Ligand SMILES: [Zn+2]
Ligand SMILES: [Zn+2]
């Protein structure tokens with residue numbers, strides 16, 4: 001395997017803290033927040049993160065595959081979660097300490113509960129509105145009621161962080177447009 | 179399992195002797211120290227089985243509202259404020275408004291989300307995302323939800339039946355309470371007392387014919403009930419239950435047709451309900467959160483309060499707290515890791531690759547008991563193994579149990595235990611800062627204490643290091659060593675009763691003087707008192723001989 005070439009493309013409206021581990025070919029979209037101590041590893045293929053995502057402290061996002069790992073918009077990756085999914089849609093929440101294996105593709109409006117392990121041996125796509133919760137990582141389908149309010153809350157959350165984080169952290173600028 | 183010591187509560191039994199710890203039923207008599215109380219009045223240990231419990235207040239564990247007892251009844255033991263439990267995952271639910279209409283694309287304009295929110299409101303679980311709209315429960319206003327839900331609960335057939343039953347018994351209850359007031363106070367509840375109307379009513383109700391249930395035929399003991407049984411009319415239920423009800427058949431039918439196990443509500447999802455509910459997951463309703471109570475406990479003999487919480491729900495303190503841990507020395511037992519004291523034949527080292535705990539039959543093991551003194555005065559402690567027969571006569575001398583249990587009954591694992599035979603001191607409890615000065619006191623050699631025991635005991639093995647006796651003293655902790663010899667054919671667990679006697683300076687003593695320092699082996703000075711209690715020591719399971727390498731001796 002050739003050595004990993006770093007190439008970071010960070011949108012001017014994204015907030016990526018200085019103290020973040022980035023490796024490989026990474027694109028971060030508008031308004032996305034990457035907290036300090038987060039890790040994004042594009043080991044094989046590149047990672048493209050959309051707009052309005054929040055990646056919290058000690059969250060780990062890894063792409064082990066050759067293909068591009070695409071993460072959509074408005075996703076929340078909470079503290080210490082680990083996501084290796086080859087693709088993630090929009091408006092998903094991966095809660096604290098949850099782990100999602102590279103065999104799982106996440107569609108949209110999914111919730112992986114705190115501490116849940118989603119590590120199937122076979123490839124799998126989580127349907128929209130799938131909720132994984134509890135110690136047994138039980139699954140159910142969310143009715144979707146309240147999704148507008150949740151999206152609104154997510155936007156406010158990101159907005160607040162965009163204002164606050166740069167006041168207390170050094171922020172990294174992309175190679176491209178700054 | 180780690181070795182353990184549990185404390186005996188005689189629970190008002192006539193004999194103070196503890197039950198043999200290898201009997202399964204004995205587990206009810208032995209308790210961890212932190213669960214026990216101590217009645218100063220009776221000078222006795224009390225446990226949760228023998229204390230009398232009274233509720234000193236009800237509160238909601240979610241909103242911490244203290245609920246007056248009158249409301250507890252009316253509100254059926256559940257919170258009547260906005261506290262609800264997710265029927266799916268038992269998280270708390272929140273009341274949320276609906277999403278604004280005509281916004282299919284949730285990521286569109288951020289515009290019109292007003293602060294009040296759109297009706298209808300519903301209950302929403304932040305954890306599993308269950309919501310009450312799934313079961314068609316929505317609300318026009320975000321207030322008074324509990325009352326609406328309770329109306330629904332109260333219309334359950336079981337609830338109505340219960341109300342009817344209460345109504346039926348009401349006159350009898352009233353009659354009984356008035357007669358109880360009139361009569362002499364029943365201090366001793368004798369079973370031969372006049373039949374109480376409630377009992378009579380209940381027994382008559384229970385004696386009713388129930389289809390499919392064999393009729394209970396009481397012994398013809400010839401005693402005629404002179405109670406008011408005759409005055410009572412027969413209760414007629416609203417719905418005839420028993421036999422095969424329609425409900426039962428519907429359930430069977432449903433169970434036959436299930437395709438996924440998630441269609442059936444789990445027991446945990448149903449048993450927080452007040453009444454029997456449907457088996458279907460799709461029928462689960464939000465639950466008002468059940469109230470919790472704070473309880474006071476009283477000594478069963480003298481009625482003094484042993485523990486009483488503070489009234490406020492937010493407070494985790496107690497107004498009165500007489501716990502045994504403040505009176506009795508706390509003890510922990512441990513088997514030291516390096517098994518270098520092996521008697522017959524060297525144990526093959528391959529036997530314990532990972533140092534797995536295990537007491538091998540035919541071996542000897544040292545064990546250590548650490549005793550911590552909770553009192554502000556030093557104490558003298560004496561330990562002895564208790565046999566089946568209370569060793570009242572030989573309390574001082576009994577240093578060892580039976581040697582090689584062949585003579586004992588076969589059900590008892592044959593092992594012999596040695597404990598330090600003489601009394602040993604434990605220093606007083608002091609606040610942490612007081613210890614700093616006695617640094618040099620630490621590690622006092624215990625040679626002057628408890629060594630007599632070794633003279634007779636430790637014949638074989640020619641002790642390389644001291645095992646039986648006082649091993650270490652620091653602050654208010656004294657560690658003593660004991661030894662267990664496990665017979666060749668032993669199996670089961672190494673459990674034995676240990677009598678602990680400690681001598682302390684009584685509070686109602688005269689001046690404190692110097693008496694405390696001297697071991698009170700001789701006749702007790704008047705201001706010294708001795709308290710004894712029994713414990714069950716469990717050193718763990720014996721690894722039977724067959725599983726070992728066969729090494730002969
Ligand atoms: Zn008791
Ligand atoms: Zn409440």
Ligand SMILES: [Zn+2]
Nearest residue numbers: 264267303306
């Ligand atoms: Zn839930």
Ligand SMILES: [Zn+2]
Nearest residue numbers: 217220477480
């Ligand atoms: Zn008492």
